[in-house]
Amino acid sequence: MTAGLIDVASYLPPTEVGREYFERYARPDDPLVRNPMFRAPRSRRYADRTQTAPDLIELAVGALTARHGPTVLDDVEVLITHTALPDVPFLGAGAEIARRLGLRPESIIDLHNGHCAVFPYMLSLARNLLSGASTGRALLCLTQNSGRIFTQPGVRTSAHASVIGDGAAVALVGATGGATILDTEVRHHPEYAADVDIVLADGRLYWEPGTAELDVHFDNRKAQNIIERGTVLVPDVIRAVCDRLSLATKDIDVLVTNQPNRLLLRNWSRELGVDPARHPDTFDSYGNLFGAGMPITFDHAVRAGLVPDGSLVVFGGFAGAGELTAAAAVRWRENVQGGESE
Incomplete structure (x- = not known):
C-alpha cells in the first residue's frame, strides 16, 4: 500500500x-x-x-x-x-x-x-x-x-x-x-522545549484569576537561538529525506516550509540551494500561520499554477524553539481545481 x-x-x-x-x-x-x-x-x-x-x-x-x-x-x-x-x-x-x-x-x-x-x-x-x-x-x-x-x-x-x-x-x-508520499522524517529535540513559555505580568499562573494578559515570552537571546537552530535544523531534516530517496536538494521542484519570518525563509532557500521562486512564500500576505502555514501555502501555490504534475514537493519545518522538526516528500500527480477558498 x-x-x-x-x-x-x-x-x-x-x-x-x-x-x-x-x-x-x-x-x-x-x-x-x-x-x-x-x-x-x-x-x-x-x-x-x-x-x-x-x-x-x-x-x-x-x-x-x-x-x-x-x-x-x-x-x-x-x-x-x-x-x-x-x-x-x-x-x-x-x-x-x-x-x-x-x-x-x-x-x-x-x-x-x-x-x-x-x-x-x-x-x-x-x-x-x-x-x-x-x-x-x-x-x-x-x-x-x-x-x-x-x-x-x-x-x-x-x-x-x-x-x-x-x-x-x-x-x-x-x-x-x-500524490504519493515518498518518505517522511520526524525528529524530537526535547532539550529545546524550555525555550518557549508563557508569561503574565502579575506573575500569576494562566489559570488563576486576574487581569494580566497572557503572552508568549521572547527576548533577544532566545530569538537569536531560535533563528540559529532553525537555520540548521530544517535543512538537516529535509536532507535526511532527500538522501534516503537518493535525491539532491536541488532536485526539489517545490519547497514548502512553515512561514515564521523573512529571514528564515531566505536562509532555508540558501542552505538547500533551492531557487526562492520554487519556495512559495505567504508570510507577507498572511503572517506566521504556525501549523497551518505549510498546507495553506501549498494550497495557494497549487491554485496559482506553481506545482505542475509530477513535481517533487518537499514539506519541512520546525516547532516552537526547535523541539521538533519534520519533513515529508511527495510526488504531486494531480492539479487541484476550484476557486479561492478564502
Missing part, C-alpha cells in the same frame, strides 16, 4: 489587518523592535472572536467538498487534528469536528505537539496508520486561531505580536491513489 496526499484546501478569515495597526501601538523602547525574527508582514488575517477551531475547519472542508463533491469524506477512517489555541482546555477539537462533518472514524487523534512542523508530522502518522489498509482515508485538520492573543491591548505593543495570522487547512490522505 502506498499512501497518497489527495488534496489540500484552506480557509483564511476575511478580516485583514495591516502592519499599520501594530505600528500605531508599538513601543519604541521594545528590545525586540529591531530583531529580524519579528519584522512585521504587510498584512495578516484574524478570526472573529467567536469563531472556534471547528468553525474554521468546517469552512476549509467546504473548499475541499466544493472541489470533490460531498462524498469525498465517506471513507475517512482516521481524523487527526491540531489546534493552536484549544477552545475547551480539557478537550481537543476532533470529536466536535467529526460530529459536524458526520464522520465515524476508527481513530480520532488530537495532536497537540508539532506546532509549526505539524503538517509533515501528520503526514507521517497518517501514512503509518493507513499502512495496513487497502482502502480508507485520513483527514488532517490544522487550525491557527491564536491571533486573538496578540491583539490584546497590552500584548499588541510588543514587536513579536505583529507577525501572527490566523487560518485553517485540511488535507486528505488516501490508502491508494493521490
Whole structure:
C-alpha cells in the first residue's frame, strides 16, 4: 500500500489587518523592535472572536467538498487534528469536528505537539496508520486561531505580536491513489522545549484569576537561538529525506516550509540551494500561520499554477524553539481545481 496526499484546501478569515495597526501601538523602547525574527508582514488575517477551531475547519472542508463533491469524506477512517489555541482546555477539537462533518472514524487523534512542523508530522502518522489498509482515508485538520492573543491591548505593543495570522487547512490522505508520499522524517529535540513559555505580568499562573494578559515570552537571546537552530535544523531534516530517496536538494521542484519570518525563509532557500521562486512564500500576505502555514501555502501555490504534475514537493519545518522538526516528500500527480477558498 502506498499512501497518497489527495488534496489540500484552506480557509483564511476575511478580516485583514495591516502592519499599520501594530505600528500605531508599538513601543519604541521594545528590545525586540529591531530583531529580524519579528519584522512585521504587510498584512495578516484574524478570526472573529467567536469563531472556534471547528468553525474554521468546517469552512476549509467546504473548499475541499466544493472541489470533490460531498462524498469525498465517506471513507475517512482516521481524523487527526491540531489546534493552536484549544477552545475547551480539557478537550481537543476532533470529536466536535467529526460530529459536524458526520464522520465515524476508527481513530480520532488530537495532536497537540508539532506546532509549526505539524503538517509533515501528520503526514507521517497518517501514512503509518493507513499502512495496513487497502482502502480508507485520513483527514488532517490544522487550525491557527491564536491571533486573538496578540491583539490584546497590552500584548499588541510588543514587536513579536505583529507577525501572527490566523487560518485553517485540511488535507486528505488516501490508502491508494493521490500524490504519493515518498518518505517522511520526524525528529524530537526535547532539550529545546524550555525555550518557549508563557508569561503574565502579575506573575500569576494562566489559570488563576486576574487581569494580566497572557503572552508568549521572547527576548533577544532566545530569538537569536531560535533563528540559529532553525537555520540548521530544517535543512538537516529535509536532507535526511532527500538522501534516503537518493535525491539532491536541488532536485526539489517545490519547497514548502512553515512561514515564521523573512529571514528564515531566505536562509532555508540558501542552505538547500533551492531557487526562492520554487519556495512559495505567504508570510507577507498572511503572517506566521504556525501549523497551518505549510498546507495553506501549498494550497495557494497549487491554485496559482506553481506545482505542475509530477513535481517533487518537499514539506519541512520546525516547532516552537526547535523541539521538533519534520519533513515529508511527495510526488504531486494531480492539479487541484476550484476557486479561492478564502
